[in-house]
Amino acid sequence: xxxxxxxxxxxxxxxxxxxxxxxxxxxxxxxxxxxxxxxxxxxxxxxxxxxxxxxxxxxxxxxxxxxxxxxxxxxxxxxxxxxxxxxxxxxxxxxxxxxxxxxxxxxxxxxxxxxxxxxxxxxxxxxxxxxxxxxxxxxxxxxxxxxxxxxxxxxxxxxxxxxxxxxxxxxxxxxxxxxxxxxxxxxxxxxxxxxxxxxxxxxxxxxxxxxxxxxxxxxxxxxxxxxxxxxxxxxxxxxxxxxxxxxxxxxxxxxxxxxxxxxxxxxxxxxxxxxxxxxxxxxxxxxxxxxxxxxxxxxxxxxxxxxxxxxxxxxxxxxxxxxxxxxxxxxxxxxxxxxxxxxxxxxxxxxxxxxxxxxxxxxxxxxxxxxxxxxxxxxxxxxxxxxxxxxxxxxxxxxxxxxxxxxxxxxxxxxxxx
Numbered sequence: 001x002x003x004x005x006x007x008x009x010x011x012x013x014x015x016x017x018x019x020x021x022x023x024x025x026x027x028x029x030x031x032x033x034x035x036x037x038x039x040x041x042x043x044x045x046x047x048x049x050x051x052x053x054x055x056x057x058x059x060x061x062x063x064x065x066x067x068x069x070x071x072x073x074x075x076x077x078x079x080x081x082x083x084x085x086x087x088x089x090x091x092x093x094x095x096x097x098x099x100x101x102x103x104x105x106x107x108x109x110x111x112x113x114x115x116x117x118x119x120x121x122x123x124x125x126x127x128x129x130x131x132x133x134x135x136x137x138x139x140x141x142x143x144x145x146x147x148x149x150x151x152x153x154x155x156x157x158x159x160x161x162x163x164x165x166x167x168x169x170x171x172x173x174x175x176x177x178x179x180x181x182x183x184x185x186x187x188x189x190x191x192x193x194x195x196x197x198x199x200x201x202x203x204x205x206x207x208x209x210x211x212x213x214x215x216x217x218x219x220x221x222x223x224x225x226x227x228x229x230x231x232x233x234x235x236x237x238x239x240x241x242x243x244x245x246x247x248x249x250x251x252x253x254x255x256x257x258x259x260x261x262x263x264x265x266x267x268x269x270x271x272x273x274x275x276x277x278x279x280x281x282x283x284x285x286x287x288x289x290x291x292x293x294x295x296x297x298x299x300x301x302x303x304x305x306x307x308x309x310x311x312x313x314x315x316x317x318x319x320x321x322x323x324x325x326x327x328x329x330x331x332x333x334x335x336x337x338x339x340x341x342x343x344x345x346x347x348x349x350x351x352x353x354x355x356x357x358x359x360x361x362x363x364x365x366x367x368x369x370x371x372x373x374x375x376x377x378x379x380x381x382x383x384x385x386x387x388x389x390x391x392x393x394x395x396x397x398x399x400x401x402x403x404x405x406x407x408x409x410x411x412x413x414x415x416x417x418x
Contacts, residue, residue, distance in 0.1 A: 008062070013078065096146050109141065133385045186273055359374070
């Protein structure tokens with residue numbers, strides 16, 4: 001029997017059809033039962049409907065209410081189970097630390113779930129709900145999980161990302177909140193992120209110093225030497241590069257896999273889109289115009305009579321400046337930091353990723369992955385699943401005609417200059 005203050009959990013399951021929720025809600029309303037919580041889900045045509053109710057002030061006894069509910073279930077050929085839930089054991093939504101965990105893989109969905117679920121269990125994280133985001137070409141699942149009692153309480157995100165990567169699964173973990181579901185700004189790094197090339201390497205190849213530049217780049221991206229020092233050393237090697245050579249490199253820039261689709265979808269949804277790079281503004285401006293971006297920032301390569309001098313104009317956009325610029329864009333657009341997405345691959349992107357509500361390490365070094373909210377090793381389309389967009393949502397968006405009122409690519413209003 002229900003004690004004073006106890007609650008009752010009622011679970012109804014069976015073949016879904018119209019009128020089920022109405023029938024049981026009517027019984028509870030007639031009995032003046034208070035619904036503390038309710039959740040309903042369907043898988044294909046199978047229903048699971050749960051009520052958490054308080055009968056303390058009910059017009060009927062617990063026995064009479066249960067009898068009416070059981071009779072209704074029998075009439076509708078449904079299963080009904082119930083149990084008493086002690087009030088002192090109830091955890092409110094406010095008290096729980098809920099996370100949205102997005103898994104992306106080209107493996108079968110069963111394999112993804114079979115790998116991820118034990119990882120969460122080992123860390124004492126309980127799965128609350130599961131939603132399928134994609135299943136046609138590869139699997140993407142969104143798990144809402146309760147990490148209130150996660151072990152360890154700190155470092156949980158990094159350990160989960162590392163375990164998923166070892167299983168060949170791209171994964172993102174975000175606090176489940178209003179802001180998580182309402183992102184408004186997305187900012188990309190340029191080299192090896194938005195585009196597949198490293199621009200400075202392409203320019204170095206034209207000067208015959210590619211090996212020297214690549215060696216310095218690798219040390220800088222791994223965080224082994226100061227970024228500003230590495231940048232100055234590499235730029236010095238580019239002395240003599242001409243503006244015509246830079247135009248040739250720009251014309252041959254290739255976007256990374258899936259970038260076109262991501263930009264098309266987020267623009268359709270009204271996102272602001274930015275590019276913040278420690279590369280050269282000649283190329284960030286070229287991409288801003290070509291792709292119709294809202295903001296673009298890069299370092300200014302000093303030129304004299306159309307030839308690079310081997311120096312940069314100050315100030316330099318380094319790791320701290322990238323994070324500051326992202327923050328300034330958000331403030332200018334009146335966007336909460338938790339509504340910002342940032343994507344990068346190198347050590348100089350870590351501060352920018354940390355500044356964003358969702359920091360995504362894209363084909364990144366282990367040090368970067370360990371400090372990000374998400375890690376992607378496949379195509380950029382994974383970003384859309386991290387935003388909670390399903391493959392059915394994508395199909396609906398892409399069926400719609402372009403907005404005739406959309407700002408033309410490269411218009412003055414798209415200029416990201418302060």
